[in-house]
Amino acid sequence: MTNWIPDLTGSGPLYQRLADSIEADIDRGVIGAGVKLPPQRDLAYDIGATVGTVGRAYQLLRERGLVSGEVGRGTYVLGQSPGAQPEASDVSVEGTRYVDAPKDKLRFDSTAAPDIGQGTIVADVLSRTAQDHPHEISSYTRDFPDRWYEAGARWLSRNSFLPTADTIVPTLGTHAAVMAVIAALTAPGDYVAFEHLTYSQISRSAGLIGRRTALVASDDEGLDPIDFERVCAQKHPRMLFLIPTAQNPTLVTLSAARREAIARVARDYNVILIEDDLYGHLTDDPTPLLVEYAPERTIVAGGLSKSVAAGLRGGWLSCPPAYRHRIRVAHKMMTGGMPFLLAEVNARLVLSGQASDIRKRSIAEISARISIVRESLAGFSFKAHDKVPFVWLTLPDPWLSGTFKNACLEHGVLIDDEDEFKAGRSERVFHGVRFGVSQPRRREDIAGGVAVIRRLLDEGRAGYDSFS
Numbered sequence: 001m002t003n004w005i006p007d008l009t010g011s012g013p014l015y016q017r018l019a020d021s022i023e024a025d026i027d028r029g030v031i032g033a034g035v036k037l038p039p040q041r042d043l044a045y046d047i048g049a050t051v052g053t054v055g056r057a058y059q060l061l062r063e064r065g066l067v068s069g070e071v072g073r074g075t076y077v078l079g080q081s082p083g084a085q086p087e088a089s090d091v092s093v094e095g096t097r098y099v100d101a102p103k104d105k106l107r108f109d110s111t112a113a114p115d116i117g118q119g120t121i122v123a124d125v126l127s128r129t130a131q132d133h134p135h136e137i138s139s140y141t142r143d144f145p146d147r148w149y150e151a152g153a154r155w156l157s158r159n160s161f162l163p164t165a166d167t168i169v170p171t172l173g174t175h176a177a178v179m180a181v182i183a184a185l186t187a188p189g190d191y192v193a194f195e196h197l198t199y200s201q202i203s204r205s206a207g208l209i210g211r212r213t214a215l216v217a218s219d220d221e222g223l224d225p226i227d228f229e230r231v232c233a234q235k236h237p238r239m240l241f242l243i244p245t246a247q248n249p250t251l252v253t254l255s256a257a258r259r260e261a262i263a264r265v266a267r268d269y270n271v272i273l274i275e276d277d278l279y280g281h282l283t284d285d286p287t288p289l290l291v292e293y294a295p296e297r298t299i300v301a302g303g304l305s306k307s308v309a310a311g312l313r314g315g316w317l318s319c320p321p322a323y324r325h326r327i328r329v330a331h332k333m334m335t336g337g338m339p340f341l342l343a344e345v346n347a348r349l350v351l352s353g354q355a356s357d358i359r360k361r362s363i364a365e366i367s368a369r370i371s372i373v374r375e376s377l378a379g380f381s382f383k384a385h386d387k388v389p390f391v392w393l394t395l396p397d398p399w400l401s402g403t404f405k406n407a408c409l410e411h412g413v414l415i416d417d418e419d420e421f422k423a424g425r426s427e428r429v430f431h432g433v434r435f436g437v438s439q440p441r442r443r444e445d446i447a448g449g450v451a452v453i454r455r456l457l458d459e460g461r462a463g464y465d466s467f468s
Contacts (some may be wrong), residue, residue, distance in 0.1 A: 004031070004038070005046060014049055015056035019064075022057070026066055026077055033079035034102075034409060036402050036419075037067065074402075074419055102414075106449040108435040109414040111248075111389045112310035114369075115441055116361045121354055122309060122345065129344050136340045144170060144338070151347035152316030155355070156302045158281060161289045163300070163318035169328050170343050171315040172335050174278050174303040175201065181274055181299050182206050182239065184330035185323065191237035194423035195223055197430060199248050199276065202241055203423040213424040216240070222247060222254040225261035232269035239272045244290045245280030249392050249421045249434035251383040256287055263293035273298040278306050282363060282387045296320055299327075304346060306389065307359040314346035362438075363387045369437040369446045376450040380457055389438035395431045396457065404433055404456065411452045 006021035008014065025031045038046070040054040047054075058075050061067045067075050130137060152168035171177035179202070182192060188210030194203050195218045203213045214235045217227040223242055231237065240262075244254040254262075266273050275290045275298055291298035303315030319327055332338075349355040367386045374384060381394040395404055401417040408415050415435040435453065437446050 006043075008047060015053045015060065018047070018049075018054065018057035019060040022061060023064065023066060031077055033077055035077045035406065037075040037077065039074070102409075104412065105409070106413045106445055107439040108408075108437070108449055109416050110439040111436040112305055112438060113307050113358075113362050114365045114389070114438040116358070116365050118309050118358045118361075121358065122312065122349070125345050125348050125354070126341070129341060129348065133340065133344060136344075139340075141338050141340045141343070144343070145347075147351060148343055148347045151350040152318070155281075155304075155350050156277070156300055156316055156318050158277065159286060159288060161291055161300070166321055167318045167324065169317040169319065169324060169331065170338055170346075171301075171303075171317060171331055172338065172342070173305060173313040173315040174276065174301050175205070175315075176313075176331065176335050177301045177303070177315045177317045178202050178241065178274055178276065179205050179209075180327050180331035180334055181272075181301075181317065181319070181323075182211060183209060183334055184326040185272055186211055186238045190239075191235045193228070193231055193235075193237040193240040193271070195242060195247075196423065196426045196428050197250060197418065197421040198241070198243065198423050200421050200423045215424050215426060218250075218252070220252070222252040222258055223262060225258060225265055228262060229265045229269075232265060232271060236269070237271055239274060240266065241274045241276065242290075243276045243279065245277060245285050245287065246283055246385055246388045248279060249390065249416070249418075249432070251385055251388065251390075251392050253283075253285055253287065254290075259288070259290045260293050263290065263298075266294055266297060271297070275300045277302045279388050282307055282359070282366070282389075283385060284387070291318070299323065304349075304355060307362050308349065308355050309358075312346055312349075313342055314349075366438060369443060372443065372446050373437060373450050376447070376454050377457075380454075390434050390436040393433050393435065393453070395433065396460075398460065399431070399457075401429075401431060401433055407456050408433075408452065411456065413449045413452050415453075 006018055006025070008017050008021060010017050022031065022037070037058065040051050040058065044051045044054045058067065066078060068078055146165065148170045149165035149168040152170055153163045153165045156163050169177070171180060186192060189212065191212045191214040192203070192206050193214045193216050196215050197218070207213065214231050214237045216231050217224045228240070244259060246253060273290060273294060277289065277300055281302055289300065291300050297320070299317055299319040301315065301317050304312050308314070317327060366389045370384050370386050373391055380396070383392045395401065402419065405415055405417040415433050418430045418432050421434070440446055440449065
């Protein structure tokens with residue numbers, strides 16, 4: 001949206017003229033589907049209006065079904081079919097992503113487990129589960145068998161962290177697991193602390209249930225314990241969410257010294273720690289988990305989505321036993337409860353060793369794809385891990401994160417700009433994008449998509465015209 005100024009000629013309130021002008025430019029194709037509108041403060045400066053005036057115009061556009069977005073993340077233009085009503089739009093945006101990807105685009109905006117043929121294995125386990133437990137499948141799940149807890153304890157075990165079954169809560173995926181913790185152990189109005197860049201859908205979801213976000217600074221070594229202590233002293237957060245190993249999206253892994261310092265601050269200020277170890281389970285990193293430094297206040301979350309199959313919604317928590325019942329009740333209230341079929345299939349996959357076998361094959365496929373990235377992007381600044389299915393690319397001048405994302409979209413590749421990972425309103429600019437390599441089915445598609453990224457980096461902004 002650079003170099004765009006709305007036409008505000010005409011009569012009537014300024015906010016209405018602004019909304020009408022934007023709508024007209026959307027209709028003419030000057031502003032395309034998926035484009036991010038200028039930040040309210042920037043546009044207000046450009047047209048000599050107040051931020052409130054621009055905010056009213058954007059709200060009017062939302063009411064007309066033309067845009068979608070949320071505070072701190074940006075406002076995006078929705079797609080419109082000719083003659084269609086706004087609610088019948090073919091394109092919808094969640095945060096900065098398309099809910100339904102445009103056709104003929106490579107999905108480099110997902111990090112779910114790659115398709116390595118696990119569907120056949122899952123189909124067999126599903127069939128046997130249905131045959132063995134027809135009554136349990138036809139009814140609501142009231143009792144959790146011991147094997148579901150045993151599976152969670154086995155799957156979350158890593159390095160010297162060996163949780164016992166009495167610490168486990170089976171969940172509908174890792175996201176639901178973390179949200180159950182937040183709902184159970186905080187109250188509306190409480191602060192939950194996050195890094196500026198992180199898996200931001202947790203902060204968004206927490207906001208929907210009335211929790212507030214406190215941002216903690218990070219550096220090249222990860223979350224800064226000194227700034228964490230500052231935030232604790234000023235805002236008194238009840239909880240900190242972090243990804244200590246292979247952080248999403250920056251791929252930073254916290255050192256043992258940082259983990260120990262974070263645990264100390266959390267203990268001093270009585271902060272509960274949520275350790276998301278989804279990507280840690282793909283790595284062979286030997287650093288002790290954060291939970292080992294503060295076991296009395298750390299809850300570990302993990303699941304199958306990145307290494308086995310995201311569609312199974314398999315997840316588990318390991319928590320101090322005193323929290324277990326509250327979290328389990330909160331999970332049921334938040335999700336409607338565990339479906340027997342999924343929970344049983346996930347447990348069988350883990351306890352039989354099939355989940356571990358699929359994970360090994362997934363890692364091998366990820367490694368082959370990351371090798372393609374390393375070769376194609378040689379000479380540019382990026383972070384990658386041979387076993388983790390995404391790359392954090394630092395953009396050279398003069399690229400901006402959102403502009404580069406739009407350029408990739410126009411060339412057929414969906415990636416994530418840095419705004420997708422901002423947990424709240426942040427003045428920090430990182431000039432980075434994340435792209436995943438696990439969703440395209442063929443390695444040839446990975447090579448083609450990375451070639452697009454390489455070409456855009458080589459050409460710079462001169463090779464991209466957002467109004468062509």
